[in-house]
Amino acid sequence: MLTEHIFVFSLLGMRKMIFLSALFFALLVIGCSRYKPDAMGSYNELITFGNKAIVDSVKPALMDVWSKTIRTPQEEKLYRILYRRPEEFKHYRKYRNLLLIGRIGAYDPISKMVTEALDSAALEEARLGISYIFTKQDIWARNQLVIFLVSPDANLLSANLINDRRELFKYLDQSVNERLSEWLYDRVQGMGEQFEIEDSLRNLFGYSIRIPRNFDIETLSNNFVWLRALAPDRWVFIWFTNEPPESLSIKWWRETRDSLCSLYYEGDIVVAGTEQLEQTEGLGDNPVYRIRSLWKNPHSLLGGPILSYILYDERTGRLYIIDCALFAAGTRKEPYLRHLQIIAESFRPVSE
Numbered sequence: 119m120l121t122e123h124i125f126v127f128s129l130l131g132m133r134k135m136i137f138l139s140a141l142f143f144a145l146l147v148i149g150c151s152r153y154k155p156d157a158m159g160s161y162n163e164l165i166t167f168g169n170k171a172i173v174d175s176v177k178p179a180l181m182d183v184w185s186k187t188i189r190t191p192q193e194e195k196l197y198r199i200l201y202r203r204p205e206e207f208k209h210y211r212k213y214r215n216l217l218l219i220g221r222i223g224a225y226d227p228i229s230k231m232v233t234e235a236l237d238s239a240a241l242e243e244a245r246l247g248i249s250y251i252f253t254k255q256d257i258w259a260r261n262q263l264v265i266f267l268v269s270p271d272a273n274l275l276s277a278n279l280i281n282d283r284r285e286l287f288k289y290l291d292q293s294v295n296e297r298l299s300e301w302l303y304d305r306v307q308g309m310g311e312q313f314e315i316e317d318s319l320r321n322l323f324g325y326s327i328r329i330p331r332n333f334d335i336e337t338l339s340n341n342f343v344w345l346r347a348l349a350p351d352r353w354v355f356i357w358f359t360n361e362p363p364e365s366l367s368i369k370w371w372r373e374t375r376d377s378l379c380s381l382y383y384e385g386d387i388v389v390a391g392t393e394q395l396e397q398t399e400g401l402g403d404n405p406v407y408r409i410r411s412l413w414k415n416p417h418s419l420l421g422g423p424i425l426s427y428i429l430y431d432e433r434t435g436r437l438y439i440i441d442c443a444l445f446a447a448g449t450r451k452e453p454y455l456r457h458l459q460i461i462a463e464s465f466r467p468v469s470e
Contacts, residue, residue, distance in 0.1 A: 154256060154258065157259035157261045158212050158213050159210075159214050160198075160214070161215070162197050162198055162294070162453065162456075163197070164197050164198065164290070165202055165213045165217065166216075166217040166218075167203075167218050168220065168226075168267075169226035169228060172219055172226075172272050173219060176275050176276045177201075178276070179276040180217075183283040184197045184199055184286070184287060188452065190450075190452065190455065191412050191422070194452045195452070196291075196452065207228075211257075212259040213259075213262070214259075214261065214263070214297070215262075215290070216263070216264045218265070219268075221268070221269060222241075222245050222269065232267075233268065247274060250274075251266070251286070252265075261301075263293050295463075302330050302460055302461075303328060309330040310331035311328060311329065312330065312331055312333065315334075315335060319356075323341075324434070324467065325356070325438070325466065325467050327440075327464055329345060333346065333347045333461075334346060341358050341359065342378065343355060350449070352445075352454055352457075353443060354441065355439075355441050356465065357441070360435060362435075362437035366407070368395060368409070371393075375388055375439070376388060387413065387414060387416060388424065389411065389412040392411045394409065394410045395408070396408050401465050401466065402467065404429050404430060407427070409424070409425075409426040410424065411426070422443060422445045423451055425441075425443070425459055426439060426442065427440040427441070427463075431467045433467065442459065442461070
């Protein structure tokens with residue numbers, strides 16, 4: 119009797135599995151052939167599908183790769199990994215970032231969908247453990263990224279994810295920033311671009327920076343520009359000196375920023391001890407240091423996150439600070455901070 123129950127359960131499960139796999143394959147074909155609307159959902163959501171056993175096995179590795187946090191001052195995740203059931207796939211297939219996890223040889227609908235989406239060469243590489251990640255853009259919607267993870271073994275997949283975590287995070291992060299940048303500067307769907315102000319700054323100071331339509335110049339002096347947008351209050355300043363210090367330090371950056379804020383802001387200061395420094399890419403060929411920190415105003419209860427860049431342009435001998443900050447009480451700050459990041463990382467000395 120026990121064997122009969124197991125057999126009946128397995129048979130019913132297989133029928134459901136065959137139906138779901140056929141549905142997923144049909145959705146994949148439809149996605150590649152019809153007009154695609156713009157993708158849905160937040161840019162920092164990674165909607166994840168897979169067999170529960172497989173997902174549970176690799177979940178710690180996924181968290182290690184993409185579930186990073188920043189202080190704003192509350193902790194906020196740069197990417198939120200949202201796990202959904204396979205039968206919910208049709209409701210989420212048009213979201214911006216999809217992660218589909220499959221195991222070679224498994225019969226669950228997501229695994230079958232993943233393996234059927236790969237050509238024979240890619241599938242053979244996955245079977246041999248040579249490759250485990252494949253990506254495709256705009257399958258079910260425009261401005262969409264679909265990541266396929268596939269491996270013959272969940273433990274092997276976890277190990278590969280952990281080994282490549284920096285590259286994997288960077289890949290998703292760059293993809294999100296590129297798509298968000300298109301929206302940010304698009305005149306039809308997004309905010310548009312302030313070409314007149316950009317040309318003016320290029321002629322005055324010898325650098326370029328892309329400015330969305332909702333930002334305006336708040337303050338302009340010989341070597342300082344403050345760009346600002348409201349609702350919520352967020353800003354970018356660009357400052358430069360032709361006499362850079364002999365050595366750079368967090369202390370020098372904090373004191374320089376505080377002195378600029380005492381002149382041009384309302385006395386905002388860096389919260390000492392919150393600085394996180396890293397060397398990063400971008401902003402042309404010059405070495406760039408990025409600092410995440412927090413600011414506060416000693417005369418009020420205001421405060422928020424800082425994202426600041428230090429760049430030395432060897433061609434001109436100039437040292438630049440491109441600094442972003444915002445105040446947005448009662449709401450998530452990461453999306454606005456990412457907008458500021460995109461603006462700051464569009465900065466280039468004109469000599470390039």
